Amino acid sequence: MSLEFGKDAEAGLEAPMESRGLYGSSNSSTSTLPAALNEVNAEEQKEEVIAPESPPAALDWDGPEDPDNPRNWPFADRVFHTIPPALFSFVVTFASPVYTAAVQQVQDEFSVSFETAIVPLTTHTIGFALGPMLAAPLSEMFGRKYVYLISFALFLLFTMALIAGCLGAPALAVGAGTISDIWDTHKDGGLAGMFFVMSPFLGSSLGPVFGGLVSYHRTWRWTMWLILLIGGPIYLWFIPFMKESYKPVILKKRAIKRGLPLPPRPKGVEAIKKVLLITLFRPVHMLLTEPIVIALSLYTAFTFGVLFLFFAAIPYSFGRQYHFDRRESDLVFISSAVGVLLGALTFGIIDRTIYKRRYDHAIANGRKVVVELRLLSAMIGSFGLPLSLFWFAWTCTPSIHWIVPILSIIFFGWGMMLIFLAAATYLVDTYQYLTAASALAANGLLRYGFGAVFPLFTIQMYEGLKVGLATSVLGIISVVMMVVPSRSYLATVSVGAVFVILLSMRTGLYLQTEATQVRTSWQDLTTEEALERVRKESNFGYQYAAVDEQYDKDSFSWRDQEWLQNVWTVSDSDTGRGRRAETIRRLYGLRGDRDWVDHIEDLDDDGLPPLTKAVQRYIYNSQHPKNCSEKQFILMQNFPNDENFGLGATVFSVSMNLNMALRFDRVLLYDPKGGPGRHFIDPSSYDLCGKSMECFFEPLTSCTVDDLTPDNHIVLPATEILPQDLMTTPASSVPPVFAVALQKLYPLITPDAIKYWWRGQAASYIMRFNARTMAELRRKRMDKSLQHSVTSNGETVVEKSEVPFPMPAGSVSMHIRHGDKGIEMTLKPFKDYLDAAEKFLSHNPLGYHKIAFISTENADILEEAKRNVEADIAKYHVLEAKARTTSDWLWTWYWSKIPRANIGPEAQLETFGNRTDMTINWFLQLMMAIECDLMIGTRASGWNRLLNNLRCGWLAKCQQPFIDVGEDQDWVFYGI
Numbered sequence: 001m002s003l004e005f006g007k008d009a010e011a012g013l014e015a016p017m018e019s020r021g022l023y024g025s026s027n028s029s030t031s032t033l034p035a036a037l038n039e040v041n042a043e044e045q046k047e048e049v050i051a052p053e054s055p056p057a058a059l060d061w062d063g064p065e066d067p068d069n070p071r072n073w074p075f076a077d078r079v080f081h082t083i084p085p086a087l088f089s090f091v092v093t094f095a096s097p098v099y100t101a102a103v104q105q106v107q108d109e110f111s112v113s114f115e116t117a118i119v120p121l122t123t124h125t126i127g128f129a130l131g132p133m134l135a136a137p138l139s140e141m142f143g144r145k146y147v148y149l150i151s152f153a154l155f156l157l158f159t160m161a162l163i164a165g166c167l168g169a170p171a172l173a174v175g176a177g178t179i180s181d182i183w184d185t186h187k188d189g190g191l192a193g194m195f196f197v198m199s200p201f202l203g204s205s206l207g208p209v210f211g212g213l214v215s216y217h218r219t220w221r222w223t224m225w226l227i228l229l230i231g232g233p234i235y236l237w238f239i240p241f242m243k244e245s246y247k248p249v250i251l252k253k254r255a256i257k258r259g260l261p262l263p264p265r266p267k268g269v270e271a272i273k274k275v276l277l278i279t280l281f282r283p284v285h286m287l288l289t290e291p292i293v294i295a296l297s298l299y300t301a302f303t304f305g306v307l308f309l310f311f312a313a314i315p316y317s318f319g320r321q322y323h324f325d326r327r328e329s330d331l332v333f334i335s336s337a338v339g340v341l342l343g344a345l346t347f348g349i350i351d352r353t354i355y356k357r358r359y360d361h362a363i364a365n366g367r368k369v370v371v372e373l374r375l376l377s378a379m380i381g382s383f384g385l386p387l388s389l390f391w392f393a394w395t396c397t398p399s400i401h402w403i404v405p406i407l408s409i410i411f412f413g414w415g416m417m418l419i420f421l422a423a424a425t426y427l428v429d430t431y432q433y434l435t436a437a438s439a440l441a442a443n444g445l446l447r448y449g450f451g452a453v454f455p456l457f458t459i460q461m462y463e464g465l466k467v468g469l470a471t472s473v474l475g476i477i478s479v480v481m482m483v484v485p486s487r488s489y490l491a492t493v494s495v496g497a498v499f500v501i502l503l504s505m506r507t508g509l510y511l512q513t514e515a516t517q518v519r520t521s522w523q524d525l526t527t528e529e530a531l532e533r534v535r536k537e538s539n540f541g542y543q544y545a546a547v548d549e550q551y552d553k554d555s556f557s558w559r560d561q562e563w564l565q566n567v568w569t570v571s572d573s574d575t576g577r578g579r580r581a582e583t584i585r586r587l588y589g590l591r592g593d594r595d596w597v598d599h600i601e602d603l604d605d606d607g608l609p610p611l612t613k614a615v616q617r618y619i620y621n622s623q624h625p626k627n628c629s630e631k632q633f634i635l636m637q638n639f640p641n642d643e644n645f646g647l648g649a650t651v652f653s654v655s656m657n658l659n660m661a662l663r664f665d666r667v668l669l670y671d672p673k674g675g676p677g678r679h680f681i682d683p684s685s686y687d688l689c690g691k692s693m694e695c696f697f698e699p700l701t702s703c704t705v706d707d708l709t710p711d712n713h714i715v716l717p718a719t720e721i722l723p724q725d726l727m728t729t730p731a732s733s734v735p736p737v738f739a740v741a742l743q744k745l746y747p748l749i750t751p752d753a754i755k756y757w758w759r760g761q762a763a764s765y766i767m768r769f770n771a772r773t774m775a776e777l778r779r780k781r782m783d784k785s786l787q788h789s790v791t792s793n794g795e796t797v798v799e800k801s802e803v804p805f806p807m808p809a810g811s812v813s814m815h816i817r818h819g820d821k822g823i824e825m826t827l828k829p830f831k832d833y834l835d836a837a838e839k840f841l842s843h844n845p846l847g848y849h850k851i852a853f854i855s856t857e858n859a860d861i862l863e864e865a866k867r868n869v870e871a872d873i874a875k876y877h878v879l880e881a882k883a884r885t886t887s888d889w890l891w892t893w894y895w896s897k898i899p900r901a902n903i904g905p906e907a908q909l910e911t912f913g914n915r916t917d918m919t920i921n922w923f924l925q926l927m928m929a930i931e932c933d934l935m936i937g938t939r940a941s942g943w944n945r946l947l948n949n950l951r952c953g954w955l956a957k958c959q960q961p962f963i964d965v966g967e968d969q970d971w972v973f974y975g976i
Helices: 009-017 075-110 119-130 132-142 144-157 161-182 185-217 222-241 247-258 268-289 291-322 326-331 334-364 371-381 384-395 403-431 433-481 483-491 497-507 527-538 561-566 577-587 596-600 610-623 647-663 683-689 736-745 751-766 771-782 830-843 859-878 915-930 942-953
Strands: 557-559 632-636 666-670 713-716 787-792 797-800 812-816 851-856 892-896 934-937 962-964 972-974
Touching: 075 119, 075 144, 075 161, 075 185, 075 222, 075 291, 075 326, 119 132, 119 161, 119 291, 119 433, 132 144, 132 161, 144 161, 144 222, 161 185, 185 222, 185 291, 185 326, 185 334, 185 403, 268 291, 268 433, 291 326, 291 384, 291 403, 291 433, 291 483, 334 371, 334 403, 371 384, 371 403, 371 483, 384 403, 384 433, 403 433, 403 483, 433 483, 610 647, 610 666, 610 736, 610 751, 632 647, 647 666, 647 751, 647 942, 736 751, 751 942, 771 915, 787 859, 797 859, 812 830, 812 915, 812 942, 830 859, 830 934, 830 962, 851 859, 851 915, 859 892, 892 915, 915 942, 934 942
Parallel strands: 632 666, 632 713, 812 851, 812 934, 851 892, 934 962
Antiparallel strands: 557 972, 787 797, 787 892, 962 972
């Protein structure tokens, strides 16, 4: 699977299929991953974008060479700052099992059972699961350095296991963030990341070794002192010299020093909500609802549980079978440490050879590596667990030398390391960003839960079943668990590729992925059989999401103003400038001579996610049957008083009827005597392109009126949009296979969100520009004489004939209506749009910029934009003493230089000359608007809804924000 969710914020709802994120990156330390696990797809940035440099945000690096950026620190400094996180992680995980070496002494001194004496190991491990909840608020308030300073110091002072575990876990979590702050994995950080990831496993393996030596020569209390003796010098040596590496904290301190404004932060209850959402609620929800997370978490948790089970089982087994004393038994764990080292080395070799080769080849060919390839290491490591356990089970007997079962434990450490690293990188590549962090947090919750519980039943299990049978039971479970990575790898059923396969069957095209040849297992199934198999094998729920036909509910609320602080941030690096530009170039027909069918029938990574292509293929095939004479039809006429229907309302109505045709297995056909959109075409063009929107778009269907008979079609009368006899069932609905797909990808997705996504797909199919229209739009888009910009150099207003192609990432689209349809909306002044943008950008300074495209018919609005720049200049000079920079205050405004009049469309004909030219100019406004990322408008407007739908379907920007300024006096945030 790649959601964006990869790094591309424009991957929309299908992002997981291409490693893209649904949500943006979080600033919480729990959301940061080890550099060895971060997939920073810098190759996506390689394509040049024809656009001016965006002004730097107030809270961002000054440039790629900014010396304050930890990745630009001297090499020696970066090496120095890599060591403390690794050593802190080693000490924290060392502290958990070091106590187990002294359990017998505790039993003897306090006259308690083994189960009671081992409880500190359990509570300490539970603390590891709970502790990361402290990391997020501590990191955001103080930075990474102060998390080490506070939490690790308290960890060293506490011997109460649960509290010590909770206090040690933040240092463990923040350490991963420090590594990714300092190093770039694909360039120079692989070794550093591996060093960090390996350290906690070495701590767990070596804890019993040192604990046994100390308790043998001293008492069990010295296992507690040992933690302080090792951790204390490390703390005192490194902490005074460590620098802060957390970007938001560095930039915040620098902004204060420079006198720059800071974005507001959530406070009180809101801050608590945010922390709980990120650190607890979402991980638990994913652990209960996401099959991928459940399966891999169970596997890694079982492996981790067996490791902790060994803390009791190895001393018991070697004591009973070979009469080892406690010190000798604890030395056996050295073999586990050797296995961990070998596992890390093996993973590094696989990652730097097989995976990197496939990665480089895919990037060179403009494709993405199938994420299931990450599981190759787990598939290899999965053989290590049963091999080790069965080997140990049947060789740990007095008749076989003790070195033989000890050697078996090497394979356990080797397999455990491979499984964990593969699972972690797979989850990161699959879910990305905030959801990836939640997936890993879910994995950690279950992993430490198993680690806490397994030692409690170890002795009873081994006494009841004996060493051979007890360990064999674990071996049998490990054999069953082997199916987890192999099934995920071979089936590629994880997040939706199966739907691409399923829907491709409609044309007999069996797609293959890089992970596996999927044709064999699906080629003999009918569509119905395939869908049923998907439901059974993947545990998909069957839900039927009906599209709400009410005109005023096309958008839906996802975050209101109260939650504004939690809106994700999408920075230039997140959105993937090269991929973004390529997607927009395709929209203008700049991808060569490939037509629409070629585009949707392949899996090339050209910016449109595979599930979107599958939807478009589904609609196309339904509207282009092999034999039209066998089909039933819906003939759609234009509306009465058609001049009152704008383009947005017309496309909306056509999309509703297209959905109805799909629902009832009919083909939608425009009436050649006058179909919808006739009023957008100049009568002089009728002979050239007909009397419907097909004058501008690709044909809606391959069938014609010649295929109609009295018995095979219905006509939608001009007086009705939907016939009454078809209203007994939903006239418009999301095909269940797609509703199920999206619910599978995103368990939290709402029916409204599915509806919005599907509406965007329908509108995108309807508005497939034909070659003639696309050529005209391309010509106008590149024509400097039709472009205008207003900005400032800090001293004067600067006007140019310039609109960058494409619009820069993070830019804002404002559509300000002229007011010819007052029944749809309450008109809002330019100031309301500007205030909404300023308010939103103040919360998202890194993701969006003061760069706006204005689409409006009102020339007065453009004059207001100029006056805004003049006001910004005055404000800048007043505050110049506080070292404000021009980028902190000044907007850049773009618009198309076409005729404008504050009148309705019909009256504008005198300005434009003819209807066709007027409509083409509307399309130009539309295209330039959806190049932007943030959208500000009024959802009561059909045009605004059309913009919102098309950017979702055409550019996979379903997750980008839409701000409604027309809801009431305050604005509301909409989106997915």
